[in-house]
Amino acid sequence: MKMYSIPYFFGQTFKGLWRNKLMALASVIVLFSCLVLMGSFVLLLYNVNVNIDSVVQLNEIVVIVDYKATDEEVQEISDSISKLGNIAEVTFISKEEGLESERSRYEEYSYLFNELTEDNPLPDVFTIRYKDNSEVPNLIYQLKQIPGVSKVNNRIDIANDIENIKNGISFVFIWFLAILFVVSIFVIINTIKLGVEMRNKEISAMRYIGATNFFITTPFVIEGAVIGLIASILAFIAERYLYEFVYSAIHENYSIITVIPFSQVSLVLGIAFLCVGVLAGVVGCRISLRRYMKI
């Protein structure tokens, strides 16, 4: 490419966008909506994940020891557990430790715990992290067989449910995104097609005087990229305000829910928007040129 062509290319691009402004605007709006929806979904999913992970330790089994068990019996249970397979980590939490941790969790009410210290209602507990999900029912069965174990709690069902829900959402979401993306590309294809048709005579005259395909198509490709660029910048700004709004609403009303601050995701989101937007613009344009210009 010759350097003197660059101002020409950009001049053509903006002339083209202007001549074709309604379609260009439509492309920007569709692509913009698509990006905002994508961004919102991804951020929502991300936040849901973070919250689920912080609320429950999902790959954990809690073995509750019979309240009346003696220290020796507890020791025997510990030995039995350590002989089982599929165990990654065992932590013993004694009655006293359990009470302490509860006390520190509800610091404001710590006076309530003073009486409990005399007559601790909490059992001794083993928490077990396992290695393999699929072997969990077997592990639970074996744990229940150990004498002195009063109860075995596990969250494998919840874990599976949550996993299923996440997969379901992701599945629907991915299809939704794919459709949106196709729609945006389609709109861009039509925009560029219109531009090419408007300039059809000019393009064929250019061919006769020896214009390369590169020279002819570059203004259109830049047009597509500019549409993508504008849509992604607008989408980023909109997403930012939307997110901050939801963030402060949740923060004020449901303080237990963790919301990742926008600043932590803004860079990745911005780059993703830019890539998806410009890619949609350029891909749409390429398809259009291929179809309508026999390149």
Place this chain on the structure above:
Amino acid sequence: MIEFNDVSKIYPNGVIALEHINLKIDDGEFVFVVGASGAGKSTLMRLLLREEKVTGGTLRVGDYDLGTMPNYKIPYYRRQLGMVFQDFRLFEKKTIYENVAFAMRVIGEPSSVIKRRVPTILSIVGLVDKYKSFPTELSGGEQQRVALARALANNPRIIIADEPTANIDPKLKMEIMNLLVKINTKGKTVIVVTHEKNIVDQFQKRVVTIQEGHLVDDRVGGMFHEDV
């Protein structure tokens, strides 16, 4: 040098537009191509432009073999041709100056060269004072002169004109023809497709006659072939 060697052209719909064409045109020649409507004259020009590909035989122009030339080379090949059509095909939204300048821009000439060359070329076709006008503000003859200026912009070796006088006022036809002859005397090969007997007869140049896809006559100093 242009060399058609047993060239044929069959369109995808089965029409045999040209068959067994043998024709050699040397650098600097002036050639009229004549023949009835549908004889295949435009097809011959389209082959030269490499808008269509030969379906048989070989066609060489200078160092290029048009039958085997890859597509990406077409634009570079066309830069040594200057095309003039009966419907002018100017850029309607550009001024006369811009029309000529754009042809140079397309091949990447720097602005300094463009600024220097455009006035020179416009003066050859006698349109310097109209440089600010748009094509629609000019007569057919003037528009064709702009087309000729644009064809000359990149200093091509060959000028191909497909019925350049067809849409021009009879009084102005000679003007265009004289320009083409003038360009020819400056060393460029000029090929003119035409229907007009009086033009052909007047100039006494080489005349190639096509009839139903065959080359039936080729003579220097020839007259319009009366039989076709």
